[in-house]
Amino acid sequence: MSDDAHSEDAVETHGADAAHGADAAHGADAGHAADAAHGADAGLAADAAHGAEGGLQIHPMDQFIVQPLFGDGPISWYTPTNVTLWMLLAIVGVAILMVIGTRGRAIIPSRAQSVAELTYGFIRKMVEDVAGKDALPFFPYIMTLFLFIVMANFLGLIPMSFTTTSHIAVTAVLAMLVFVTVTAVGFIKNGVGFLGLFWVSSAPMALRPILAIIELISYFVRPVSHSIRLAGNVMAGHAVIKVFAGFAGVLGLGAVAPIIAITAVYGLEVLVAFIQAYVFTILTCVYLRDALHPSH
């Protein structure tokens, strides 16, 4: 390869892993950097190449860096950062949609009010259908989760923005909130009977202990899959767009293929932004149903 010199530099600074990544970033394969680890390596390698002056300068992961809004100091827990800004914008978005949009309280709704009512009906019906009528007290909570995720996802699709839901710290907190709530509700409503969720009474007696272990493991894996699914999808899509954008930057005016690819991936990301919010919400409802009706 012509990039051998850079790759060697990369090997010196970051090890064999980075060299592999450098190949990916420089070769045509970089489009496959969709999965998170690969994408991260590409960023690492690009950084290495950057350090070795010249070559491709693609930093697909730079968009996820948490930075202070003012100054350059260390980030403590209360520092206003780009996280703060984009979460604030999410609140503003929710307020515009759900509060200002419904300001008229019209019997014949305006457009904004229609959207707010559709969202309301969509989530309410989901809670009712999936989790049952007795889950309706949790409707505001689930609505909060859905609106925050969907708003953060779509705000993240604005170029140059920061996607709060691409961070595992954020999605993990969201998932843990659901996990803790669901577990607590399960025990409060059903007492010890909640453990019946793990005891598959319809299976043969000999299989039940094994199934119980499997059920237990799957129960505790829930928050992990719940959070990584969201963060992984959002992050991977944004990283891919950034990689294509890097290609377009290098190719200049002739970058037809990368621009088409960016457009296509962006369209996909619009879908993903909604679908992941939907998936997160409906899984919350499913978990809630398990807590309210633990019998199999």
Place this chain on the structure above:
Amino acid sequence: MAVDAHDAAASAPGMPQLDFSTFPNQIFWLVVTLVAIYLLLSRVALPRVGAVLAERQGTITNDIAAAEDLKRQATEAEEAYNKALADARAQAQAIAAEAREEIMAELADATAKADAEISAKASESAARIDEIRAGALEAVEAVAKDTAAEIVSALAPAAADADSIAAAVSTRVKG
């Protein structure tokens, strides 16, 4: 490799997602955001939208009920109209029949009256004719008597007895 990323904040060595030094910050602001959205929704937005939807449902139900009521009223009105129409028609027929009968009766009366008048006039006329005829007979008799008396006196002045001539003429005229 990611843990020391905050040293070089300008670029991203590895995944910024795994930079644990930013976790407290993100978690803090996330909690603030979630609480804010929750309060916004549970205090303002959701009750409002719920109320609007319920109100609309109520309005629709009322409107449907009102529409059914109006439809029922319309049906009733139509029935009443049809009934009134039938009544009016029957009444009209009755009036027409009555009027015809009245007219017939009047006509019969008038006819009878006219008949009576006509027969009265006819009998009167017949009486007058008889009278005239009787008058004429008398006149004929008188003329005959006068004529006979004149002729008798002219032919036989001695025999001119007025009474015997009149008696003779009367017997001849009657015979």
